[in-house]
Amino acid sequence: MSTRMVEVRAKVLKQNDLLARALRERFERSGTCVVGLVSSPGSGKTALLEKLLSGLAGDYRVAALVGDLATENDAARLKRATPNVRQITTGTICHLDAQMIERALESFGPASFGPDSRGSDSRGAESRGFDEMDFLFIENVGNLVCPSSYDLGEELRLVLLSATEGEDKPLKYPTIFNSSDVAIITKMDLADAAEFDVAAARRNIESVRPGMRVFEVSAKTGLGMEEVFDFLHSKAAGSRRTRVEATV
Amino acid sequence: MSTRMVEVRAKVLKQNDLLARALRERFERSGTCVVGLVSSPGSGKTALLEKLLSGLAGDYRVAALVGDLATENDAARLKRATPNVRQITTGTICHLDAQMIERALESFGPASFGPDSRGSDSRGAESRGFDEMDFLFIENVGNLVCPSSYDLGEELRLVLLSATEGEDKPLKYPTIFNSSDVAIITKMDLADAAEFDVAAARRNIESVRPGMRVFEVSAKTGLGMEEVFDFLHSKAAGSRRTRVEATV
Numbered sequence: 051m052s053t054r055m056v057e058v059r060a061k062v063l064k065q066n067d068l069l070a071r072a073l074r075e076r077f078e079r080s081g082t083c084v085v086g087l088v089s090s091p092g093s094g095k096t097a098l099l100e101k102l103l104s105g106l107a108g109d110y111r112v113a114a115l116v117g118d119l120a121t122e123n124d125a126a127r128l129k130r131a132t133p134n135v136r137q138i139t140t141g142t143i144c145h146l147d148a149q150m151i152e153r154a155l156e157s158f159g160p161a162s163f164g165p166d167s168r169g170s171d172s173r174g175a176e177s178r179g180f181d182e183m184d185f186l187f188i189e190n191v192g193n194l195v196c197p198s199s200y201d202l203g204e205e206l207r208l209v210l211l212s213a214t215e216g217e218d219k220p221l222k223y224p225t226i227f228n229s230s231d232v233a234i235i236t237k238m239d240l241a242d243a244a245e246f247d248v249a250a251a252r253r254n255i256e257s258v259r260p261g262m263r264v265f266e267v268s269a270k271t272g273l274g275m276e277e278v279f280d281f282l283h284s285k286a287a288g289s290r291r292t293r294v295e296a297t298v
Numbered sequence: 299m300s301t302r303m304v305e306v307r308a309k310v311l312k313q314n315d316l317l318a319r320a321l322r323e324r325f326e327r328s329g330t331c332v333v334g335l336v337s338s339p340g341s342g343k344t345a346l347l348e349k350l351l352s353g354l355a356g357d358y359r360v361a362a363l364v365g366d367l368a369t370e371n372d373a374a375r376l377k378r379a380t381p382n383v384r385q386i387t388t389g390t391i392c393h394l395d396a397q398m399i400e401r402a403l404e405s406f407g408p409a410s411f412g413p414d415s416r417g418s419d420s421r422g423a424e425s426r427g428f429d430e431m432d433f434l435f436i437e438n439v440g441n442l443v444c445p446s447s448y449d450l451g452e453e454l455r456l457v458l459l460s461a462t463e464g465e466d467k468p469l470k471y472p473t474i475f476n477s478s479d480v481a482i483i484t485k486m487d488l489a490d491a492a493e494f495d496v497a498a499a500r501r502n503i504e505s506v507r508p509g510m511r512v513f514e515v516s517a518k519t520g521l522g523m524e525e526v527f528d529f530l531h532s533k534a535a536g537s538r539r540t541r542v543e544a545t546v
Contacts, residue, residue: 092462219340224368
């Protein structure tokens, strides 16, 4: 990369970090637990997200932003679980950035931070401001490299690794594992067919990011999903406490 | 992306295009068939390349450059097939560029374009100038987005799509399919287990890039590999003709 390119990129990343910080403060004020999903193309982000939205929608107000270079396929698919889904189409850009998130949030309608706007009677309405959400999921463009540089203001970033991709991905793409909080090994129903060595994958994750929490799931069969839901319930309780503290 | 970033990127891409053109002329002079491989992380580029190098090494002088953010694992693996392998470690950069290729070629030793340097007696030597090669494969960083913008001077670019990634990848990542010449659907041994709809995948490729040639393979079982080899034999014959024309 040229020196000029490095300089301009550093400036862009700094601006992104400032905007992401402002987003994070907004999410904290509204008590919204914001969860980012990153992975290779085809690791099963959308399949997992569909299960998460369906499973959480009974107890929480949930929403999702989904990034892709082209097509609105993912948003159409996720709308089976909740109407609160917006597609972000990036064109040729290989990652989401904080500004894209800020703009997409506006499409959910007006944000208001007063406790009155959060009455339980507003549950079930078709479209609402993001600040009324308990969970906001952000599915990034499928890319194990570039999204790692762009903070989106998430509370939690999940990196997905599918059993069919091989055990070595954490070693080859260490930055995305380092910028994530939790690893989820997906497509575990295909692990045997793909001769996937889950112990080796866990060792590789541990060597890149010691102590990282790892879940093993199959969105198709439901394997391991209960543990992920338990984890998200505990996160939602934490975000709710933040909101109460902010409003009293 | 900021306007400044777009401007700087356009300049970088222009410089890359100039350098790639010079590389392409070099490869034509030396009669080397240069084949790029692009795909998501974990689509099986290295497994396919290992089979290609092993299968071609008996009849041709073959070499490979492999790009990764970190680790030399792929080069170590490919050296089982040929010693003429160089790893390009990109750090945080999400793609190979023409300058990285130019530098890596220097590591193969001095280039010389005289017909004397191509005597059949030089076959089997451990390390040789790239200009003595019949085939040079370039395995890009696993990324379905960014490598599409960077010409590496290849004669032929193969885009891989694994049966476990889903049928919709060509629609979601159209640019990489448009910048490639041939699509290879890999891991076909897992197609049934993954409920992969190969006809739908072919339709999606056709809609993004009409007339694109598509191979279906399994590097593991050998399924479909014979057709890929036939295709590469015909390409090598074409490159050899170019070389003869250039030297007489």
